Amino acid sequence: MAPSNIQPARGTRDFLPADVRRREYVIGVVRDVYERYGFEPLETPAFENIETLLGKYGEEGNKLIFKILKRGEHEGSGEADLALRYDLTVPLARVVAQYQNDLPKFFKRYQIQPVWRADRPARGRFREFYQCDIDAIGSTSLVVEAELLSAVVEVMRSLGFDDFVVRLNHRRLLSAMLEQAGLPPAQHGDALISIDKLDKLDRDKVVLDMTARGIDSATAVRCLDAFVRPKAADNSEWLQSLATSLASHEEGARAVVDMQALLTLLDGTPAGPRIRLDLSLARGLSYYTGAIMEIAVEGIGSLGGGGRYDNLVGMFLGRDVPACGFSLGLERIIVVMAERGMFPQATAQGVADVVVTFMDDDSRREALLLASELRAQGRRVDVYPDASRKFDKALKYATGRNAKVMAIFGENERRENETSVRNLLTREQTSVKRPDAAAYIASLLS
Amino acid sequence: MAPSNIQPARGTRDFLPADVRRREYVIGVVRDVYERYGFEPLETPAFENIETLLGKYGEEGNKLIFKILKRGEHEGSGEADLALRYDLTVPLARVVAQYQNDLPKFFKRYQIQPVWRADRPARGRFREFYQCDIDAIGSTSLVVEAELLSAVVEVMRSLGFDDFVVRLNHRRLLSAMLEQAGLPPAQHGDALISIDKLDKLDRDKVVLDMTARGIDSATAVRCLDAFVRPKAADNSEWLQSLATSLASHEEGARAVVDMQALLTLLDGTPAGPRIRLDLSLARGLSYYTGAIMEIAVEGIGSLGGGGRYDNLVGMFLGRDVPACGFSLGLERIIVVMAERGMFPQATAQGVADVVVTFMDDDSRREALLLASELRAQGRRVDVYPDASRKFDKALKYATGRNAKVMAIFGENERRENETSVRNLLTREQTSVKRPDAAAYIASLLS
Numbered sequence: 015m016a017p018s019n020i021q022p023a024r025g026t027r028d029f030l031p032a033d034v035r036r037r038e039y040v041i042g043v044v045r046d047v048y049e050r051y052g053f054e055p056l057e058t059p060a061f062e063n064i065e066t067l068l069g070k071y072g073e074e075g076n077k078l079i080f081k082i083l084k085r086g087e088h089e090g091s092g093e094a095d096l097a098l099r100y101d102l103t104v105p106l107a108r109v110v111a112q113y114q115n116d117l118p119k120f121f122k123r124y125q126i127q128p129v130w131r132a133d134r135p136a137r138g139r140f141r142e143f144y145q146c147d148i149d150a151i152g153s154t155s156l157v158v159e160a161e162l163l164s165a166v167v168e169v170m171r172s173l174g175f176d177d178f179v180v181r182l183n184h185r186r187l188l189s190a191m192l193e194q195a196g197l198p199p200a201q202h203g204d205a206l207i208s209i210d211k212l213d214k215l216d217r218d219k220v221v222l223d224m225t226a227r228g229i230d231s232a233t234a235v236r237c238l239d240a241f242v243r244p245k246a247a248d249n250s251e252w253l254q255s256l257a258t259s260l261a262s263h264e265e266g267a268r269a270v271v272d273m274q275a276l277l278t279l280l281d282g283t284p285a286g287p288r289i290r291l292d293l294s295l296a297r298g299l300s301y302y303t304g305a306i307m308e309i310a311v312e313g314i315g316s317l318g319g320g321g322r323y324d325n326l327v328g329m330f331l332g333r334d335v336p337a338c339g340f341s342l343g344l345e346r347i348i349v350v351m352a353e354r355g356m357f358p359q360a361t362a363q364g365v366a367d368v369v370v371t372f373m374d375d376d377s378r379r380e381a382l383l384l385a386s387e388l389r390a391q392g393r394r395v396d397v398y399p400d401a402s403r404k405f406d407k408a409l410k411y412a413t414g415r416n417a418k419v420m421a422i423f424g425e426n427e428r429r430e431n432e433t434s435v436r437n438l439l440t441r442e443q444t445s446v447k448r449p450d451a452a453a454y455i456a457s458l459l460s
Numbered sequence: 461m462a463p464s465n466i467q468p469a470r471g472t473r474d475f476l477p478a479d480v481r482r483r484e485y486v487i488g489v490v491r492d493v494y495e496r497y498g499f500e501p502l503e504t505p506a507f508e509n510i511e512t513l514l515g516k517y518g519e520e521g522n523k524l525i526f527k528i529l530k531r532g533e534h535e536g537s538g539e540a541d542l543a544l545r546y547d548l549t550v551p552l553a554r555v556v557a558q559y560q561n562d563l564p565k566f567f568k569r570y571q572i573q574p575v576w577r578a579d580r581p582a583r584g585r586f587r588e589f590y591q592c593d594i595d596a597i598g599s600t601s602l603v604v605e606a607e608l609l610s611a612v613v614e615v616m617r618s619l620g621f622d623d624f625v626v627r628l629n630h631r632r633l634l635s636a637m638l639e640q641a642g643l644p645p646a647q648h649g650d651a652l653i654s655i656d657k658l659d660k661l662d663r664d665k666v667v668l669d670m671t672a673r674g675i676d677s678a679t680a681v682r683c684l685d686a687f688v689r690p691k692a693a694d695n696s697e698w699l700q701s702l703a704t705s706l707a708s709h710e711e712g713a714r715a716v717v718d719m720q721a722l723l724t725l726l727d728g729t730p731a732g733p734r735i736r737l738d739l740s741l742a743r744g745l746s747y748y749t750g751a752i753m754e755i756a757v758e759g760i761g762s763l764g765g766g767g768r769y770d771n772l773v774g775m776f777l778g779r780d781v782p783a784c785g786f787s788l789g790l791e792r793i794i795v796v797m798a799e800r801g802m803f804p805q806a807t808a809q810g811v812a813d814v815v816v817t818f819m820d821d822d823s824r825r826e827a828l829l830l831a832s833e834l835r836a837q838g839r840r841v842d843v844y845p846d847a848s849r850k851f852d853k854a855l856k857y858a859t860g861r862n863a864k865v866m867a868i869f870g871e872n873e874r875r876e877n878e879t880s881v882r883n884l885l886t887r888e889q890t891s892v893k894r895p896d897a898a899a900y901i902a903s904l905l906s
Contacts, residue, residue, distance in 0.1 A: 019512050020557040020776045023542055026505035028555055030562070031569070034501035050835045052812050052842030052861070055480035059472035059588050060506060060544075060574060061526075066465050080507075081529045083540050085578045092538015094529050096469055098506075109474055111466040116476070118860050120845060123477070128506060132531045142505050155845035157824055164832070282829045330466045366498050378603055383728045386610070389496045396498030399566060399601035414564050415498070 025133070025141030035361045037144075040348055041126055043172045044146055048124040051165040053148050056123040058105035061096040068097070070104050070329070078131045098130040102147045103326065103339070110151055111330035120152040126344070138349060149339035151327055156272060158338045159305045159322065160279040166318065166340050167285040170309060173347065174356045177312040180288045183295035184273050185302045185321070187256070190266025191293055194259070195236035201229055205237060206296040212241075213294075213315065241294040249277055249291040276305065301326050307340065314350055318342040366396040367459055369412035373424030374401050380423045380448070384433065387452040393459065412438060419458050421451065471579070471587030481807045483590075486794055487572055489618045490592055494570040497611040499594050502569040504551035506576075507542040514543070516550050516775070524577045544576040548593045549772065549785070556597055557776035566598040572790070584795060595785035597773055602718060604784045605751045605768065606725040612764065612786050613731040616755060619793065620802045623758040626734045629741035630719050631748045631767070633702070636712025637739060640705070641682040647675055651683060652742040658684075659740075659761065687740040695723055695737040722751065747772050753786065760796055764788040812842040813905055815858035819870030820847050826869045826894070830879065833898040839905065858884060865904050867897065 022028050029037060045055075067079055081094035088095075099105060102125045110117065126146045133139055148165065150158045163180055170178055192202055204227040208220050215223070217238055224234035243252055253274050260266035273291070280286045295306050297319050304322030311317055320340030328335035351357055368388055372381040381397055388395045396415060398408040405422060412420045422434040433451035436443040437458055446454045468474050475483060491501075513525055527540035534541075545551060548571045556563065572592045579585055594611065596604045609626055616624055638648055650673040654666050661669070663684060670680035689698055699720050706712035719737070726732045741752050743765050750768030757763055766786030774781035797803055814834055818827040827843055834841045842861060844854040851868060858866045868880040879897035882889040883904055892900045 019509065020554050021509070022505050022554075022558075023507055023509050026507070028505070028558070029501075029503040030555075030559065031500035031502060034503050037503075038501070049811055050838070050840050052815075052840060054477035054811050055475075055484070056477060057475040057480050057483075059468050059474070060576065061469055061472070061588075063465065063467070063469050077532065080531070080542070081535070082544075083527045083529050083538070085526070086523065089527070090538070092529070092536070096526070098528075105474075108466050108468075109476075112468075112474070113476065118857060120857060122842070130506070142507075150845070153845040155824075155847075157828065157843055157845040160828055161831075161843055161845070164828070168835075279825055279828055282825065283832050365495055365500050369498075378601075379725055379728065382603065382606055382610070382725055385607075386729050389614075392496070394496050394498060396568070397603055397607055399596070399599040399603040399607070401601075411564060411566060 023141070025135035025139075027140065027142070031365070032361075036348060036352065036357050039357060039361045040173065040344065040351070041146075044126065044169050044342065044344075045124070047165060047169045047172055048148055051122075051161060051168075053122045053124040053150075053165070056106070056109065056125045057127060058099065058102075058109060058125070060128075061098050062105065062108070064094055064097045066097075066108055067100055067104060071100055075100065078133055080130050080132055099127070100131060101129055102127065102145050102341075103149075104329075106147075106149060106151075107327045107329050110327055110335060114331065118152075120150070122148070122150045124148045138346065140345065144344045146342040146344040147339060149327070149337055151335060151337045154324070154336045156276050156279060159276055159307075160283060160285070162320065162338055162340050163280060163285040163289075163307060164283040166307075166309060166342065167283075167288050169342065170317070171284065173351065175311060175317075178288065178317070179290040179310055180285060181292040181295045181308040181310050182273075182276075182289050183292055183306040184269045185304055185306055186265050187260075187269035187273065188293060188296065188306075190260055190263045190269060191240040192237055194263065194266070195240050196233045197229065197237055201227075203300060205229060205234075206300070207298060208234075209237070209241075209294050210296045210298045212238075213310075238294075241292075243291070249289060250274065252291055253277070272304070297321065305338070309342075311350065316343065317347050317350065365394050366412070366415040366417040367393045368419045368421060368455060369396045369398055369408065369415060369417040370421045371398040371405055371408035371412070371423070372401055373403050373405065373422065377401075377423035377425075377428060380428070381421075384421055384423075384451055388455060391452065391456060393456075419455050421455065469587070471581035471585075473586065473588070477811070478807075482794060482798065482803050485803060485807045486619065486790065486797070487590075487592075490572065490615050490788065490790075491570070493611060493615045493618055494594055497568075497607060497614075499568045499570040499596075499611070502552070502555065502571045503573060504545065504548075504555060504571070506574075507544050508551065508554070510540055510543045512543075512554055513546055513550060517546055521546065524579055526576045526578055545573070546577060547575055548573065548591050548787075549595075550775075552593075552595060552597075553773045553775050556773055556781060560777070564598075566596070568594070568596045570594045584792065586791065590790045592788040592790040593785060595773070595783055597781060597783045600770070600782045602722050602725060605722055605753075606729060606731070608766065608784055608786050609726060609731040609735075609753060610729040612753075612755060612788065613729075613734050615788065616763070617730065619797065621757060621763075624734065624763070625736040625756055626731060627738040627741045627754040627756050628719075628722075628735050629738055629752040630715045631750055631752055632711050633706075633715035633719065634739060634742065634752070636706055636709045636715060637686045638683055640709065640712070641686050642679045643675065643683055647673075649746055651675060651680075652746070653744060654680075655683070655687075655740050656742045656744045658687075659756075684740075687738075689737070695735060696720065698737055699723070718750070743767065751784070755788075757796065762789065763793050763796065811840050812858070812861040812863040813839045814841045814865045814867060814901060815844055815854065815861060815863040816841060816867045817844045817851055817854035817858070817869070818847055819849050819851065819868065823847075823869035823871075823874060826874070827867075830867055830869075830897055834901060837898065837902060839902075865901050867901065 080098040082096035084095050208223040221234045225231045257270045301323045302321040303324045306321040308319035309317045322338040324336045327337040370381045385395045402408045420436040431448045432445045526544040528542035530541050654669040667680045671677045703716045747769045748767040749770045752767040754765035755763045768784040770782045773783040816827045816831050831841045848854045866882040877894045878891045
């Protein structure tokens with residue numbers, strides 16, 4: 015292993031050129047779709063005043079925040095006054111408060127930036143990782159949920175995913191079902207944690223997990239039974255039967271109506287065919303107030319999730335601000351795409367179309383001139399900087415860059431006013447008159 | 461002023477959508493040019509192990525590094541084990557050491573990432589700011605300098621700058637001139653600091669600054685005299701006269717030959733017409749070993765600089781690695797471009813081509829369907845989420861987004877199977893048959 019001073023810090027990664035290209039490709043697709051949906055980019059600083067972050071992520075979260083030591087004479091105090099961004103939601107809430115007079119009342123933003131958490135690093139879990147969030151602030155309309163889901167589905171399809179569904183639930187529907195199963199509201203939080211494990215654990219194990227949390231086992235079974243889709247029922251048939259069983263539960267009945275309306279809105283949008291009503295979807299987060307959503311890929315699991323959370327974004331304003339958001343699991347998406355070979359060929363290639371080389375220093379100038387001509391055509395051109403009489407090194411370099419063409423200048427070429435051009439795919443080499451070189455190379459590349 | 465907990469930390473900035481667009485535009489141009497020159501993207505983590513950074517930036521630099529407190533049980537110790545990236549050069553040196561077997565021997569990378577310095581914030585000076593570096597590692601060839609300068613000049617021109625020159629000097633030429641003026645090598649460092657002020661201070665003041673640093677005043681005057689371009693001499697005539705005066709100074713004479721060769725190489729590239737030999741260019745940095753370069757804009761000053769530094773990138777390898785780099789002053793470029801109104805219209809606009817609105821909830825679905833149709837055409841479409849019978853709010857929103865077209869659905873439109881389409885530039889509103897809406901809107905937008 016390399017000495018520690020040349021390794022990146024624990025839980026962080028260097029992105030070499032091929033990595034950056036793959037990441038940029040994914041981010042580019044995401045950005046393009048979100049822009050077509052009218053989301054606008056936002057960026058916030060890497061660190062915040064520490065009091066902006068402390069207390070916002072629970073006791074466990076406080077411990078995972080990277081804290082920055084005071085500077086100068088206060089450095090010795092061991093106190094921290096700044097902290098690294100832990101998610102993109104608290105900074106959004108701060109921005110919404112600070113610029114409340116400048117931002118539109120209905121504000122849709124996307125934000126794709128790294129966050130830092132002092133988690134124990136593990137396979138696929140890093141201390142620096144990108145989050146990729148969209149949030150729509152300022153409206154309680156179900157159109158917001160519909161637009162969000164539609165955008166996310168288009169992102170997934172544009173990236174090349176086809177084997178995924180959108181799991182959809184509603185916080186108040188979930189609560190109503192738990193209540194009807196006889197679970198007191200005080201135990202809902204515990205139940206949600208257990209229920210979240212349904213996609214990883216057998217049903218029996220989840221019941222045990224619930225009883226271990228003090229939930230009566232008969233109630234636990236009734237809860238889980240309530241989540242089972244009636245045989246052969248599609249989403250709207252299931253909702254219809256829920257409407258009946260929750261008719262006397264005011265909150266639950268309203269949630270059913272919301273879900274029915276949302277399904278109607280989604281019908282005809284890209285998200286429509288993907289929606290799978292799933293009453294067991296809880297996503298562990300107690301802050302959801304309405305729809306809960308998750309993208310689930312066959313055999314992989316979640317690649318992102320979100321929902322409506324009307325009580326959070328207003329935290330710095332002291333009043334509720336309606337909001338609905340979705341966070342794509344960017345790092346996981348990149349891993350899955352790499353495993354499945356989903357990146358376009360172009361992201362795996364080097365950056366050079368042409369490598370220009372010269373065999374003696376007197377040919378340097380001509381090499382640079384040809385490079386300029388080719389770049390003016392928009393080609394990506396690399397000049398191998400050292401004279402190489404045998405051009406073995408230059409050839410190795412050009413191959414490493416995945417260049418398609420190599421142009422060579424030497425004493426012969428100078429004397430004859432020619433350029434030697436090597437097609438690196440066919441290994442054919444030919445000489446063309448110097449003034450024709452750029453056009454000839456362009457013909458090889460097209 | 462807003463309460464501190466809703467402000468970004470001191471010296472940092474939030475980038476609202478219009479800011480992000482401007483920044484992304486500049487970064488996009490830079491990236492595009494650098495890719496055409498064969499530079500590859502590299503990204504490194506925001507923080508490094510603290511020992512990777514400490515001691516690399518001098519005593520003053522050590523104080524300006526943001527240090528991250530240890531976590532968990534060690535948090536109380538007040539000790540730091542990580543530190544925020546202070547520049548992009550030390551991380552590059554670390555990467556070159558760690559991946560020495562994976563990277564090509566000749567490695568050209570660009571890196572555009574934020575760095576953090578605990579400087580006292582001032583106008584135009586921030587604690588979080590982007591650096592934008594290119595470096596070519598592994599070759600001592602002058603082709604590297606020529607390519608670097610050519611790339612940077614193309615960036616500047618692509619951004620729309622035309623009133624700039626490239627100041628060019630050579631570290632060994634500068635030293636030779638100082639020696640010939642009678643300045644002992646031990647005082648060269650002090651002299652460089654003073655000389656760097658020549659573009660801001662009068663010559664007399666610089667002489668005073670030099671004497672204040674213990675340099676004999678007659679010597680100081682001789683040093684400055686040595687930097688004056690002979691009347692009416694162009695770059696190569698001046699170099700010719702320097703060749704004569706430095707004929708007996710081995711190092712100096714070699715540097716003159718290098719500079720002559722570099723000028724010949726640059727002739728015919730985009731950088732050629734911009735080069736201005738300037739013996740007083742020192743850029744304060746003692747680590748340059750060859751060419752020293754700077755982009756200077758009329759009435760503005762430096763927007764970036766660099767040079768050859770063969771003794772630095774190998775710091776973690778324990779051996780010299782030749783390198784030549786250039787750092788664009790991205791933040792300053794953005795400020796100057798904003799002041800001069802150099803951003804294309806598109807970066808100032810909102811993101812929506814079309815805002816779709818509805819006047820009652822029963823029209824929501826049709827609004828979403830039209831949005832899907834328009835997005836499938838590649839249009840940027842925003843749906844105003846709330847039913848607005850008078851559409852005043854929706855109109856205000858659409859205007860704020862700089863949308864060109866608003867599509868409206870209501871009871872009338874439903875009954876007639878129509879869409880109302882308002883041209884927000886001409887304020888003309890017309891009704892078209894629903895199936896023709898997308899095509900009609902496309903015609904308004906083109």
